[in-house]
Amino acid sequence: xxxxxxxxxxxxxxxxxxxxxxxxxxxxxxxxxxxxxxxxxxxxxxxxxxxxxxxxxxxxxxxxxxxxxxxxxxxxxxxxxxxxxxxxxxxxxxxxxxxxxxxxxxxxxxxxxxxxxxxxxxxxxxxxxxxxxxxxxxxxxxxxxxxxxxxxxxxxxxxxxxxxxxxxxxxxxxxxxxxxxxxxxxxxxxxxxxxxxxxxxxxxxxxxxxxxxxxxxxxxxxxxxxxxxxxxxxxxxxxxxxxxxxxxxxxxxxxxxxxxxxxxxxxxxxxx
DNA sequence: ATTCCATGATCAG
DNA sequence: TGATCCTGGAATC
Numbered sequence: 001x002x003x004x005x006x007x008x009x010x011x012x013x014x015x016x017x018x019x020x021x022x023x024x025x026x027x028x029x030x031x032x033x034x035x036x037x038x039x040x041x042x043x044x045x046x047x048x049x050x051x052x053x054x055x056x057x058x059x060x061x062x063x064x065x066x067x068x069x070x071x072x073x074x075x076x077x078x079x080x081x082x083x084x085x086x087x088x089x090x091x092x093x094x095x096x097x098x099x100x101x102x103x104x105x106x107x108x109x110x111x112x113x114x115x116x117x118x119x120x121x122x123x124x125x126x127x128x129x130x131x132x133x134x135x136x137x138x139x140x141x142x143x144x145x146x147x148x149x150x151x152x153x154x155x156x157x158x159x160x161x162x163x164x165x166x167x168x169x170x171x172x173x174x175x176x177x178x179x180x181x182x183x184x185x186x187x188x189x190x191x192x193x194x195x196x197x198x199x200x201x202x203x204x205x206x207x208x209x210x211x212x213x214x215x216x217x218x219x220x221x222x223x224x225x226x227x228x229x230x231x232x233x234x235x236x237x238x239x240x241x242x243x244x245x246x247x248x249x250x251x252x253x254x255x256x257x258x259x260x261x262x263x264x265x266x267x268x269x270x271x272x
Numbered sequence: 273a274t275t276c277c278a279t280g281a282t283c284a285g
Numbered sequence: 286t287g288a289t290c291c292t293g294g295a296a297t298c
Contacts, residue, residue, distance in 0.1 A: 003279050052280075070280045071292040087292070103292040105281065154281085161279045208279080236279085257286085258280090 002068040004051050004159020005202030008127045010074055011049040012203070014056060017076065017097040018044045024093045025064075028084035029102075035109035036090060039064065044092075051125050051158025053118055056092075063115050064090070069105030125158040126195040127203065133192040140180040140188060147183055148176035149256045159199065163236045166261045167210035168194055170234045175269040176255070176262050207231040215244045235261040 022043050025036040039058045046057030056064040068074075081098035084091055090101040101107060110118075123139075124131035136157045140150050150156050151165045160168075168191055169176050174183070202208050211232040213219060234244055238261065239252040248265030262269070 006279080068280080069291055070278060071290095072280090073292075089291095105291060152280090163279050165279095230279095259278090 002052055002070075002072065003161030003164055003199075003202070003208070004049070004125060004127055005199045005208065006206070007052050007054050007068070007159070008049040008199075009203045009206050010054055011047040013074075013076055014044070014054075014092075014099065015047045017099065018092055018094060019047060020044065021094050024091075026084075026091050026093075028088040028091060029086055032090050032107050035064070038062075038109060049125075050119055050128060051122050051154055052161070053122070053158075055115060062109050062111050065106060065108050065110045065115065065118065066090075066101065066104055067106035069103070072104035073102055075100045075102075122154055122158040123156045126192065126199050127159060133188075136192070137185070137188050140183060141185070143180035145180055146177045146255070147174060147180050148260055150180045152256065152258065157195075160195065162258050163208050163231075163233065164195065164198065164202075164210075166236045167208070167233055168198065170263060170267060171210060173266050175267050176260055177269050205231075208233065210234060211244065217244065220244060235263055237261065 020043065022041055024041065025039045027033040027036040039061055042058040042061050044056060045059045046055070048055040048057070052067060054066040054068075056066070058064070066072075076097065076099045079094070079096050079098060081091065081093050084100060087102045088100045089104055089107050092099045124133055124135050139156050140147070143150060148165060148169065151160050151168070152162070171194060172187060172190055174187060174191075198208075198210060208231040211234055215234075216232060235250050238250040240249050242248070243250060243263040243265055246263065246265035248263050250261060251264050252259055252261050254260070
């Protein structure tokens with residue numbers, strides 16, 4: 001379930017088990033076999049995340065570039081690794097641990113310049129210390145595109161996905177259909193700051209929680225929310241349920257081929 | 273047994 | 286805007 005926090009967490013998880021170790025790499029499913037041969041028995045020298053992109057460094061051999069897409073999953077475990085199933089695109093294994101990757105959009109061996117090109121086309125990532133939120137602001141404030149669409153554009157800001165988008169707009173009571181150029185600077189600053197905190201917590205907990213303690217259903221005298229996506233949220237996939245704050249029915253609409261969720265009471269909109 | 277759907281992204285037209 | 290790729294679990298028949 002990959003938004004940026006997941007990818008940063010995976011970079012940590014890979015590092016914890018494999019960094020500095022010689023690893024066996026293989027591609028049981030086959031699509032990565034040639035490259036897996038090149039990294040086999042090499043030492044993992046670095047792991048890194050930028051937005052939803054994950055990089056595993058193998059010294060001079062290059063980097064394995066992984067993008068999970070919508071379906072990709074990683075499974076970590078202790079040795080002995082079970083026989084791989086036929087969908088495992090990449091397995092890393094040592095005498096003590098293994099990691100299986102399946103379903104990624106991207107799994108490719110790339111060079112350092114190729115890796116740099118990926119960084120160059122991504123916007124600032126709230127989870128990276130080198131991030132410059134002003135780069136995102138410069139594009140947002142010039143754009144007629146809705147803020148909801150801009151937040152999902154990885155060239156503008158890297159790592160935000162459909163959950164963080166919906167939730168951060170709710171937390172700042174912003175109309176998702178507001179054109180970027182109409183977003184006040186103060187609102188952008190608050191959104192960025194909030195994303196830094198929310199996504200850091202996401203890495204720590206390995207899930208997305210956005211509901212403030214005082215707004216939790218229990219604190220409001222309501223039964224706990226039951227949902228399968230794992231965290232406590234205000235609007236994401238809560239269509240037709242009542243807003244934790246104002247009681248309005250949460251709405252949904254399709255925007256740029258993704259489901260958008262918002263509260264018409266807390267985020268009044270002119271767009272739809 | 274089959275269809276649908278998802279926290280993503282690219283490419284053609 | 287629509288088709289397409291990747292996988293697996295839930296919903297539906």
